[in-house]
Amino acid sequence: MNAPVANKLVLRRSYFEASARARVAAVLDAGSFREFLPPEASEPSPHLAVLDIPGAFDDGVIVGSATLGGRPVLVIAQEGQFMGGAVGEIHGAKIVGLLRRAVQEKPAAVIFMADSGGVRLHEANAGLIAISEVMRAVLDTRAAGVPVIALVGGSCGAFGGMGIVSRLCSAIVMSEEGRLALSGPEVIETVAGVEEFDSKDRALVWRVTGGKHRYLTGDCAELVEDDAASFRDGAIALLAGWQEPVPASSTLRAEQTRLTERRQRFAGLRDGLEVWQALGVAEPRQIPLMDRDSLVALKKGLPA
Amino acid sequence: MEKLEFRFPAQPATPAAGAALCGVVGSGNLEILIRPGDEADACVVSVKTSARGFGRIWEAVIAEFAARHAAGGTRIAINDMGATPAVVSLRLGQALGEYTGGVQ
Numbered sequence: 001m002n003a004p005v006a007n008k009l010v011l012r013r014s015y016f017e018a019s020a021r022a023r024v025a026a027v028l029d030a031g032s033f034r035e036f037l038p039p040e041a042s043e044p045s046p047h048l049a050v051l052d053i054p055g056a057f058d059d060g061v062i063v064g065s066a067t068l069g070g071r072p073v074l075v076i077a078q079e080g081q082f083m084g085g086a087v088g089e090i091h092g093a094k095i096v097g098l099l100r101r102a103v104q105e106k107p108a109a110v111i112f113m114a115d116s117g118g119v120r121l122h123e124a125n126a127g128l129i130a131i132s133e134v135m136r137a138v139l140d141t142r143a144a145g146v147p148v149i150a151l152v153g154g155s156c157g158a159f160g161g162m163g164i165v166s167r168l169c170s171a172i173v174m175s176e177e178g179r180l181a182l183s184g185p186e187v188i189e190t191v192a193g194v195e196e197f198d199s200k201d202r203a204l205v206w207r208v209t210g211g212k213h214r215y216l217t218g219d220c221a222e223l224v225e226d227d228a229a230s231f232r233d234g235a236i237a238l239l240a241g242w243q244e245p246v247p248a249s250s251t252l253r254a255e256q257t258r259l260t261e262r263r264q265r266f267a268g269l270r271d272g273l274e275v276w277q278a279l280g281v282a283e284p285r286q287i288p289l290m291d292r293d294s295l296v297a298l299k300k301g302l303p304a
Numbered sequence: 305m306e307k308l309e310f311r312f313p314a315q316p317a318t319p320a321a322g323a324a325l326c327g328v329v330g331s332g333n334l335e336i337l338i339r340p341g342d343e344a345d346a347c348v349v350s351v352k353t354s355a356r357g358f359g360r361i362w363e364a365v366i367a368e369f370a371a372r373h374a375a376g377g378t379r380i381a382i383n384d385m386g387a388t389p390a391v392v393s394l395r396l397g398q399a400l401g402e403y404t405g406g407v408q
Contacts, residue, residue: 056328
């Protein structure tokens, strides 16, 4: 039975809903993934055991090698469903070990599927040290000429230390569903009060942390649909012809100046709607309703 | 956290892979790791669960699994975050399916 192409169902596999292992299987070349420290060889967190909390065999992160579009890559995938993807000691050590391997092996890229609220607070200093080591390792990897591409589209987004790690990467591929920020909405509400930020206002949360906002402000390089195949295509497109820049203090200073000016320009704005208006979007209220392709077209027409 | 250990007689399983993992240690869910065991006609299960006081229910669910499936010669490790008995049964079947190369 050959159904007409027009009637063919286009099946989507939600990246947001998928587990880390399902994402690894769907984003990379089929059957190419080889896991380092698989669950039967890895160790659950000793810190969680002391606190009488069941651990995960892989401590919530999968690392390994694969190919993407035929090119060799090293891969990190955080499992957001386990403790919010939070970075503990073993979790962090697996990521750092993989990035150090990238410095030695020089694959075409490291694909970092981030899905994490940041440091695993149960592990206190061990978790904080782990995430600072991850930050350093990302920069070392980039300095060795290996691009690190962050994919942000999981249910936990990328917050706290993992928000910083994501922005330290060479580039970010994001879906509308993904979220990226430093302090999470509930943290802000707890510290500064509901008048400052209402974490239960989901639309507001997405207007200030979500993929569309990050795309319009230039914090993510690619905006893709919530579909594992779209993340795959986005990462391949980004890597085609990518040349990792040689680190230089002049480029860092220029970036610092750009961010300082941006901060001054948007000072006092309290909602993504206001930021989008300041960016030159004629009808900011339409942004949350737009599909991905329309938004990408709209951004192209904005003043530089 | 409660740690439970069980051993049930079961028909020998025929592994297709060295180990199989399924599930995630998330709320209402669990992960199951199946590896080859030492006794061909027994299924040895160790459980770490966040929910205390459900030992008899675990025993019943795993006994039923061992009786219904050829799961002998296996060592099964479970990390649980409050999965219901139905979810545990489904995941056990799924994990064994992957271990023996059947339904993914």
